[in-house]
Structures are given as C-alpha cells and as structure tokens.
Amino acid sequence: MNTGTAKRSTKSPHEWTALEIVNAISDGRVSRETVVRSCLERIASREPHVLAWEHLDAQHAIAQARALDRSGSSAALQGVPFGVKDIIDTEDMPTEYGSPIYAGHRPARDAACVALTRRAGGILLGKTVTAEFAVMHPGKTRNPLDATRTPGGSSSGSAAAVADYMVPLALGTQTTGSTIKPASFCGVFGYRPTFGDIRCSGVMESSGSCDTVGLYARTVEDISLHRDILVGRAPEALPETTVAPRIGFCRTPQWPRLDPSNQHLLEEAASRLAMAGAKVTNVDLPPDFARAEEEHKLLSSYEFALNFADEIDHHWNQLSPTLRDGKIKVGRECSYERYRAACEFAQHCRAALSRVFEQYDVLLAAAAVGEAPVGMYTGDSSLCSSWTLMHVPTMSIPVFKGPNGLPVGAQVLAKSNDDRNLFAVARWIYQRLT
Numbered sequence: 550m551n552t553g554t555a556k557r558s559t560k561s562p563h564e565w566t567a568l569e570i571v572n573a574i575s576d577g578r579v580s581r582e583t584v585v586r587s588c589l590e591r592i593a594s595r596e597p598h599v600l601a602w603e604h605l606d607a608q609h610a611i612a613q614a615r616a617l618d619r620s621g622s623s624a625a626l627q628g629v630p631f632g633v634k635d636i637i638d639t640e641d642m643p644t645e646y647g648s649p650i651y652a653g654h655r656p657a658r659d660a661a662c663v664a665l666t667r668r669a670g671g672i673l674l675g676k677t678v679t680a681e682f683a684v685m686h687p688g689k690t691r692n693p694l695d696a697t698r699t700p701g702g703s704s705s706g707s708a709a710a711v712a713d714y715m716v717p718l719a720l721g722t723q724t725t726g727s728t729i730k731p732a733s734f735c736g737v738f739g740y741r742p743t744f745g746d747i748r749c750s751g752v753m754e755s756s757g758s759c760d761t762v763g764l765y766a767r768t769v770e771d772i773s774l775h776r777d778i779l780v781g782r783a784p785e786a787l788p789e790t791t792v793a794p795r796i797g798f799c800r801t802p803q804w805p806r807l808d809p810s811n812q813h814l815l816e817e818a819a820s821r822l823a824m825a826g827a828k829v830t831n832v833d834l835p836p837d838f839a840r841a842e843e844e845h846k847l848l849s850s851y852e853f854a855l856n857f858a859d860e861i862d863h864h865w866n867q868l869s870p871t872l873r874d875g876k877i878k879v880g881r882e883c884s885y886e887r888y889r890a891a892c893e894f895a896q897h898c899r900a901a902l903s904r905v906f907e908q909y910d911v912l913l914a915a916a917a918v919g920e921a922p923v924g925m926y927t928g929d930s931s932l933c934s935s936w937t938l939m940h941v942p943t944m945s946i947p948v949f950k951g952p953n954g955l956p957v958g959a960q961v962l963a964k965s966n967d968d969r970n971l972f973a974v975a976r977w978i979y980q981r982l983t
Contacts, residue, residue, distance in 0.1 A: 582618055726934060801838070818913070
C-alpha cells in the first residue's frame, strides 16, 4: 500500500526514508537487493567509527532481499531495512542482552515486533548495541556526530544506526529514557508509545510496569507507518493539522537541571510556536509530580531485581558494578510495601495528568538536559522517567542545535491512546521550528 507521495531522488538508497524506499520499489525504480546493498555499504564504511552493531549478517540480509524480489510480493514495508536492539529476540540471530552471561544466546522465535515488521516486508540487517540489560552500563557505540560523545542509552545502537543513515528504521525500548534520550543526542525522531500499545512479547522484561518498545526513524511519517504495522492496523497517512494546536509548555521539576542553553531553546521554541498560531500556555503540573522521578526509580528497580533473580544468584560476578551498585541495590533495598505505594502513586498521577490533558492537545517539554555529553556515560534520563511512569505517548523531535552544534530534541507528549494525534501535532511543530 502506497502511503506517501512518490519522489525521485538523487540520494543513495541508504539515505532514503522508509516511505521513499517503499515507493521506489512499488514503482519498479529499485530492487530490494539494491537498497540492502546500499545500506550495507554505508555500514561497512562507517561502522568502525560508530560501532552501532552487535551482530550483522550481510549475506543473510542480501538473501532475504533476493527472496522478496523473486516473490514480487507487495507489503507496507516492502524492502525496508531495519535494525533491532539486542534485548529483542530474533530467531535467526543471537540475542545477548548486552551481557556476557548470554554470549551466543539463540532465541527460538522472533519477538512480536520483529515478526510483524518482517511480515510487512521489512528486512532485518542485524542487532544493534544496547547497554547491559538495557540499564546504564554502556555498550561500545559512539555518537555518529561526534565520536567523543555518548549516543545515549540504552538504545544506543538503534539511534546511532538511524542517525548515520545505516538503516531508515530501528527498534529500541524504553523503561526510563532509553528511546527519547538517544533520539535527542543523535538528532533523529524517537517515539515511545502509549504503554501496552505495542506488544512486548519476546522483549527482555526490565520493569513490566514501565517497559515499552521504542521506534526510531528520520521522519514522523516513517514512525507512523511502522507503528501502524506494529499495532495491527492498516497503514494510513497522517492527516494534516488544519487547526493550530493547543500546546502546554511544561517546565517539569527537573527544569533546573537543564543546561541554560537548552532552557533558552525551549522558551524560544514556545514563543515561535505561539507566533505561528498555536495556543501556547504554561503548564503547572500537580505538586505530587515532584515525586514521580523517585517513585519511578523505586518501582522499576524493584521489578528489575525480581526479574533478574537468576542472574543475581548465579552470575553475580558477570554483572557490571554499575548494575550491581545501582538498579539492583535500589531494588533489593525497596520493600514490597514501598513498591506497592509507588504503584498506587503512579495510578494517582496518571489520573491527574489525564485531567491536565483536557486543556491541551500536546505538552512541550525537554527531552534531555542538553547536548550529548563527552564520554560513554549513557546520559541523564530524569527528563523522561516521570513521563514513562505516566504511560503517555511521547516523541523526541530533532529541532534544536546546542552550543557545540550538536542536536538537542524537544519532547512532545499526548494523552494516553492519542498517539496519531501526537504524530500530527509533532509534525506541525517540527515544520515550524526547522
């Protein structure tokens, strides 16, 4: 199904968006094998500098493309190469969860998000680097825009691969800020859906109360297409936003942690959007939201410590000190009663936030403290953790440049189950800020 306008391009196929690839294949202008080979050539030239991939099987990818070319089948993602974070199961490639404990591990089946992407004609190139068990101990990936800086985590390889034109689409995950933050640091679109909207079957569970699959692309339209496939709906083009949106400018309790330059960028953006016709007003979150970051930490750490009981009991020395002294320690020191209180707090705040959204189409907030920091620290996730706990859909859109010329995202949020409206308004905002 053609869901976008066909455009002829002088760009190489690896630079095309997913929709451009779909349209070019539908028009007979390019084969799937040509697209895959272009992406593989890009990876071969750039991977020594970026280190986005944990496992790459070029010949297998070419074989997949040839088989689809021979079949001539038509599908929504026909021939679109993609990458998958290495905590998401794949039946034909290792899934090692960023840990030496699982070196060479081979799952028996694809995760649902992988199987659905393949069913739609996507071609899996390989597994992208993740932080250890999708927490904080970083993998090897470098920021493709500045190799001295982090790409963010934990979905580091997926964000970097899309940003560096290795693939047009990649799957990540988010339990705290693991999709939004790397998108901000690498300058791509990153989307965390409404909690439960995309199936997590076959995805390593970190915290069942917070985990979501995350999507990366270089356009909102590609995010929307991939999301349609993963939620089981027929792909449909996004409607144009004909009425100027109601935007709530949200300085969260973490606002003082932002780099002053990022505070200025966000305030300037709010002014520019108002001048473009949006109704922009400041949002005051309920006072309880000041506790949301800490409650998320306790809740997610408690669940993580239970989920990884086997690794803790039998592979303690193979876990990084970062993980042992951080998330596991917090989780093991949290009582069940304190955990239940955090769960009840989250439910209370979700109800309060739904009332806030009665006045707004979206909220505008910070996606990260600022530009990607120097070093391999995965970055500060505090700008995302509260929203993750709220279960609302959110997207980082690449609209800013920091003082060093590196990307900084703006975070746009909508009420639960309003994901397509989030996309439409995020596109409206992006078009007016770039």
